Amino acid sequence: MTTPQPDLQIQRSLTRPEQAALTIGRLAESAEPGARLGTKQELQERCGVSKGTFNEALRLLQARGLVTVRSGPGGGLFAAEPTPAVRIGNAMLALDRMETSAADAVRIRSALEPLLIDDAIEFAEPADIARMRQAIDEMSEAAKAQNVLDFLRANWDLHAAIARTSPSRILRSIYLSLLDVLASHTVSAGPADGRPLPDILNERLTLHSDLVEALASKNRQRAQELIAIHDRR
Incomplete structure (x- = not known):
């Protein structure tokens, strides 16, 4: 069976928030559910993005069910347990x-x-x-x-x-x-x-x-x- 070939060639690129979400998402997926990934500031610095860009990436990650956020001492981002959906x-x-x-x-x-x-x-x-x-x-x-x-x-x-x-x-x-x-x-x-x-x-x-x-x-x-x-x- 041959793969259908589209007659219009498409090029794509990831936005900065998507790149940051990809970086953190990989951390979350490789960690145990409930594992602490780091503070917001630590992860923002790891991604090398602005606070606004990081917050947008965080919204993407939460919408995808990959991370949870906890405040207070010992808080930060934690790997979530994704549902089947x-x-x-x-x-x-x-x-x-x-x-x-x-x-x-x-x-x-x-x-x-x-x-x-x-x-x-x-x-x-x-x-x-x-x-x-x-x-x-x-x-x-x-x-x-x-x-x-x-x-x-x-x-x-x-x-x-x-x-x-x-x-x-x-x-x-x-x-x-x-x-x-x-x-x-x-x-x-x-x-x-x-x-x-x-x-x-x-x-x-x-x-x-x-x-x-x-x-x-x-x-x-x-x-x-x-x-x-x-x-x-």
Whole structure:
């Protein structure tokens, strides 16, 4: 089986708070639950960032369930015991740390999409289809302007709208986390195979527009055919 190759090449970078969160997160993951990692000042100095940047990193770590904060004598940051749900989320966020994160996210996302298409056929309401069509309109405007980043963001909004029709919380969570990996660290994009940019954007626009109309008409076979084409490109 070959890995789907995207026709738009994406480049990513971590922000300073994310870099600091990554450093402390690795400490927390390698420590025993409840182990003291250090004071805020000690860890801020270790990361070499400002207080504001460190506080933002701390919010990221707490949101991911990796650390707890205790005040008073002997206080500081402590390794948390992550719940199973947090472990799933952290596994998705861990893709950020790998040079192949975009390719991995695309590959895993592609494997999940047939399941989401089935759910969208079954559960999509008129309001869901309206949100999908709005994303298609935004993709169209970006294609006319040849704005690749806006096109990609509108495309991800479309896929997120499709994912949110699924009643499966686990499927939604994993898929939307993969989209976050792609969206959060995209700083530039361009054609990956030398083809003219307008041709790529218009081809992708047509494919996604046809997919939305297949979902709107509850045409399962056509929708699955289109998502298979989508994942081969």
